[in-house]
Amino acid sequence: MPHRFIDALLSADIPVIAEIKARSSEGGDLLAHRSPQDIAARYDRAGAPCLSVVTGRWFGGGPQLLRDVAAATERPILRKDFITRRKHITESVELGASAVLVTAGLLPKATLPSLVSACLGSGLTPFVEVTEQAEVDLVPHPDKCVIAVNNKNIRNRERGGGELDRSLGLLPSLIATGTPCPVSASAIDSPATAARVLDAGFAGLLVGTALMRTTAPEDWVAALREARDSSAGGRTTGEAPHQILGGNP
C-alpha cells in the first residue's frame, strides 16, 4: 500500500507525525523509563495520524524500537535512519515501516532516483528530506513522495535550535514540484510554532523532541487544534492551506 502514509496524513485534521526517539540531538534521554509501546499508545490516543521511529544509533535507536512500535499501533510508521541501500528498504518493510527517510543531502546524485524507485517498488513511501533548493530540484517522482524540509542539519547531528525560516522559504518550491505532501520537520518546539507552520501551508509536520518531552501528548495536540481553530478565520472551510496557495493536494 504505497500511499497509506500519505493518505493518513492528508486526511487528518491535525496532520502531525509524532516521533519516538530514544535520545535528543544533545544526547539526553527522551524515553524516561517509558516503553515505546506506551508512547505509541499515547500518540494514538492523542490523534496523531502517523508515527515516526528513529532507528538511527546517533539517537539511541535500533531495529527493535521499530518492531516494538509496529506491534503496538495500526498507524503507518516512518522509519528514520540512514537509508542508503536496497537492503535497508527490504529490512524496513520487514520491520513494519510504511515510509522511510531518504536524506537527499547525504546521497550521491545518482543514488537518489534508484533509492526512491526501490522504495516505491517495495510499497514504501519515500520521505525525502531536503535542506536547500538544489536538493528540492533533484527529487524524483515528487508526486509519489513526501518532501520534507528539515529545519536542522543532520551533518551536525541536528544540534541547536533549527531554522523554521528554511521551511517557510522553501515551501513554494516544494508545492511547485507537485508533491501532495509538503512537510516541515524538526525544531517544532510548541503547539504555537506548529500552528504557524501549518497555517503557512504545510500539509504535515514531524515533531520529535517536543512530544517526547511532554507528559501529555494529547494536551499538546489539543493545544495545536485550538491554535489552528483560532487562526482559521482567513481560510475557506475544508480547504487545506497548500490548496489555497495553489498546490497540488
Ligand SMILES: O=C(O)c1ccccc1NCC(=O)[C@H](O)[C@H](O)COP(=O)(O)O
Ligand atoms: O535527518 C536525518 O538524516 C536522520 C538520519 C538518521 C536518523 C535520524 C535522522 N533525523 C532525525 C530527525 O530529523 C529528527 O528526529 C526529527 O525530524 C524530529 O526532530 P525534533 O522534533 O527536533 O526532535
